[in-house]
Amino acid sequence: MIKLAQRVQAVKPSPTLSLNAKAKALAAKGVDVVSFAAGEPDFDTPAFVKESAKRALDAGFTKYTASAGIPELRAAICDKLQKDNALGYTPEQVLVSCGAKHSLYNIFQALLSPGDEVVIFAPYWVSYPDMVRLADGVPVIVETRPEEGYVPDPTRLKNALTSRTRAVVLNSPSNPTGASLDKKALQSIAEAVAGHDCLLITDDIYEKLLYTAAPFCNIANAQPSLFARTVVVNGLSKAYAMTGWRVGYAAGPKELIAAMQLIQDQSTSNVTSFVQKAAVTALQGPTDELQTMVKAFKERRALLVNGLNKLPGVTCPMPDGAFYVFPDVRGLLGKRHQGIEVSGSLKLSEILLDDYQLAAVPGLPFGAEGFLRLSFAASRETIEKGLQRLQAFVSALT
Numbered sequence: 297m298i299k300l301a302q303r304v305q306a307v308k309p310s311p312t313l314s315l316n317a318k319a320k321a322l323a324a325k326g327v328d329v330v331s332f333a334a335g336e337p338d339f340d341t342p343a344f345v346k347e348s349a350k351r352a353l354d355a356g357f358t359k360y361t362a363s364a365g366i367p368e369l370r371a372a373i374c375d376k377l378q379k380d381n382a383l384g385y386t387p388e389q390v391l392v393s394c395g396a397k398h399s400l401y402n403i404f405q406a407l408l409s410p411g412d413e414v415v416i417f418a419p420y421w422v423s424y425p426d427m428v429r430l431a432d433g434v435p436v437i438v439e440t441r442p443e444e445g446y447v448p449d450p451t452r453l454k455n456a457l458t459s460r461t462r463a464v465v466l467n468s469p470s471n472p473t474g475a476s477l478d479k480k481a482l483q484s485i486a487e488a489v490a491g492h493d494c495l496l497i498t499d500d501i502y503e504k505l506l507y508t509a510a511p512f513c514n515i516a517n518a519q520p521s522l523f524a525r526t527v528v529v530n531g532l533s534k535a536y537a538m539t540g541w542r543v544g545y546a547a548g549p550k551e552l553i554a555a556m557q558l559i560q561d562q563s564t565s566n567v568t569s570f571v572q573k574a575a576v577t578a579l580q581g582p583t584d585e586l587q588t589m590v591k592a593f594k595e596r597r598a599l600l601v602n603g604l605n606k607l608p609g610v611t612c613p614m615p616d617g618a619f620y621v622f623p624d625v626r627g628l629l630g631k632r633h634q635g636i637e638v639s640g641s642l643k644l645s646e647i648l649l650d651d652y653q654l655a656a657v658p659g660l661p662f663g664a665e666g667f668l669r670l671s672f673a674a675s676r677e678t679i680e681k682g683l684q685r686l687q688a689f690v691s692a693l694t
C-alpha cells in the first residue's frame with residue numbers, strides 16, 4: 297500500500313467537478329440530463345481570441361516562456377487593472393498562472409506556515425478551504441446570512457481574527473451565492489481588519505458578470521489604504537468564456553508575487569505559450585461578446601429565480617452577479633420522496649440526478665446546508681426543462 301502524505305488526507309475532492317463528471321457520463325450514455333451544475337459559460341471563446349492563438353501557433357510561438365508570463369501579457373494585465381479597476385501595478389507585481397485557481401494555490405503556498413489561519417466567508421467556493429489545508433493552513437469559516445444579503449458582519453469577522461490570521465478571502469460577486477459587496481460593505485470589512493496585519497485576497501473572477509447598477513468595486517477601491525496588503529486575483533475564464541485555456545493572474549505586493557513565482561518556477565513554469573498571446577488579444581480586444589453574454593445571463597437569471605420562487609418550500613434571492621443562484625431549500629428537507637427521507641442537500645442532489653436526471657450542486661460543500669447551487673450558464677430551454685423537473689420532484693414529496 298502506498299502511504300500518502302497527510303495533507304492529501306485532509307483534502308476533499310471537488311464536489312462540483314465530480315457532479316459534473318457524473319452528469320456528463322450519464323449524458324454520454326444517452327440519458328437526457330439537464331445540468332444546472334456548470335461552472336463555466338455555455339458561450340464559446342470569441343473567434344478573435346481563437347484566431348490570435350492560431351496565429352501564435354503558426355508563428356512557432358510554442359516554446360517555454362518566462363515563468364511569470366510574457367512581458368506583453370503582464371503589461372496588458374497592468375493596463376487592465378489600471379483601466380477597469382483604477383489600481384496601479386508594475387509588471388513585477390503580476391504573476392500569470394494556470395487559471396485563477398492556480399493563482400490562489402500559489403498565494404496560500406507562499407503565505408502560510410503550518411497552523412496559520414485564513415478567514416473564509418461561508419457560503420464559500422469549495423476550493424478555498426481545501427487549498428488552505430493543502431498549504432498546511434487552517435481555514436477559519438465565518439458565516440454570512442441570506443437575510444443579510446450575504447454581507448459579512450464586521451463583529452463576526454473581528455471575532456474570527458487572531459494573531460495567526462494571515463489572510464481574509466473576499467469573493468464578489470460570489471460563487472455560490474452571486475451576492476456582491478458594495479463599497480459600504482467593503483468599507484466595514486476594511487474597518488474590521490484595520491488593526492490586523494493580514495493580507496486581503498480579493499477573488500474578482502466574476503467581476504464582469506455583474507447585473508447591478510452599481511459598478512464593480514473591490515476592497516482596495518473601497519479602502520485605498522489597504523492596497524499595499526491586497527492581492528487581486530482574476531483571470532480570463534469567465535469573462536471571455538476561456539475556462540479550458542487555463543489563464544489567470546494575481547497582482548499584489550512584490551515580495552509575495554516573487555515568492556509565488558518561486559513556487560511556480562519549481563512546479564508548473566509558464567502558462568501555455570500561445571495561450572498567453574491569445575490572452576493579450578482578449579484583454580485588449582472588443583467587449584461586445586462579453587456584453588451579449590451578460591445580457592443573456594441577466595435574462596436567464598430572472599427566468600430561473602422566478603421559476604424557483606414559485607416552488608413551495610423554495611426561496612431564492614436574486615443574485616447580483618456570476619451565473620449561479622443559491623436557493624434555500626430547507627423547506628424541502630425532512631420530507632419524503634418515494635418513502636426515502638430527503639435528509640439534506642446531498643441526498644436532495646442525489647435524488648434529483650438519479651430520479652429526475654437533473655444535476656444540481658448541494659449546498660453542504662459550500663458551507664451552507666439546506667441550499668442548492670444552480671447555474672444559469674445554460675440555455676432558456678434547459679432552464680425551463682430543469683424547472684419542470686424540479687416541479688415534478690417537489691410535487692412528489694410527502
Ligand SMILES: Cc1ncc(COP(=O)(O)O)c(C=O)c1O
Binds near residue numbers: 397421532
Ligand atoms: C470563485 C472562483 N474563483 C476562482 C475560480 C477559478 O477560475 P479559473 O481557475 O478557471 O481562472 C472559480 C471557478 O469556478 C471560481 O468560481
